[in-house]
Amino acid sequence: MKVVVIGGTGLIGSKVVARLGEHGHEAIAAAPSTGVDTLTGKGLAEVLPGASVVVDVSNSPSFEDQAVMDFFRTSTANLLQAEAEAGVGHHVALSVVGTERLQESGYFRAKQVQEELIKASGAAYSIVHATQFFEFAKGLADGMTEGGTVRLPDARIQPMVSDDVAAAVGRTSVGAPVNGVVETAGPEVFQLEEFIRRGLAAGNDPRKLVTDPQARYWGAELRQDTLLPGPDAAIGEVTFADWLARQR
Template structure:
């Protein structure tokens, strides 16, 4: 089966492509760097020719509210049109756990809008909603740092390894479309501030972590249910300690 991974040169795509290949699929990574632009449509028709399945792992180049909304809705519509023309039978997208419960985040609103475009496209689909990746904890710490202090929320956090995200996608590729959502989270739930401190300790970073219930998450108000999975979610196998030791 030919699987085209759009955004396949990014974090999850680089992990997914070898898994698909090992499972006997013809896995093709495409991105703007390979001449495929999901916003202008350049290269899309050629990239999707003969594809059975498309996995959308694209991410917006800008996080401004208007820009990110335009990116995800435009890219989803362009992909859907190209997939219809190519006869694609299964569309995958990677979005975010509980995106619909954090409406004051422009990024989350954009991911929900992307999901709505996919659901209305008429193409059979599966949407994997994952929690935040272990690989992003350093970025979270950086964004929360002021004058050497990392002021980060103490709300519950359930990050997952990028390897586990790729593994679930690879597993689902061979299954029928869900025409719905499946959630994925990590095996541990702790305050975000605890995860950040553990990460900084391992890399010998001396910044002080200040747990702050009011800190929010990139400007959005959150609580203990915002960044954690609900009943029925899939749980990744990789613990944070295991990931830190790699």
């Protein structure tokens, strides 16, 4: 089948394209660099005809509250309209475990709007909720660093490797629409501080880490289980230790 992957040149998108291609599907990487821009609608009419599935793994270039809201609202609306006109049968979107519990954050409010637009569109759809990626441990630390100290909420996290995220998205895209949310997560649960500490130590990052009950996660207050999936989540295979060993 023909599958158009929006954001298909990024970390997850490029892996989804490769996996689908390996399984005999016609996977098309769609991104501004390939002439497809969901914010303006440019290129959608050319790339979507004949597609059975559209996979949206795109992300906002800015995480500023209004910019990220504008991105997901506009790009999702443009994409859903173009899909309806082209007769696409299945819309798949990548989102985040706990999105509905993180609404103090501008980023996650925007992701929630994206999901609501999809659900209200009348299109057959599947939304994949994934946990945080191993690859983003340093990025998380950067976002919570104050004066050389990383201040982390007291919460648990079940991160996963991007390859397993891509595998979950790929499986969902070639399956029947679930018209709901499926979750995927890594095989291990960590305290947030432990996850970040191990990630930074692997890169010889000397920053001090502290667990601070007042610390926020992208602007949102966390409970112990805010970032954890439910019991039916598909569990990835790669452990954090194995992934870190590969990086070395």
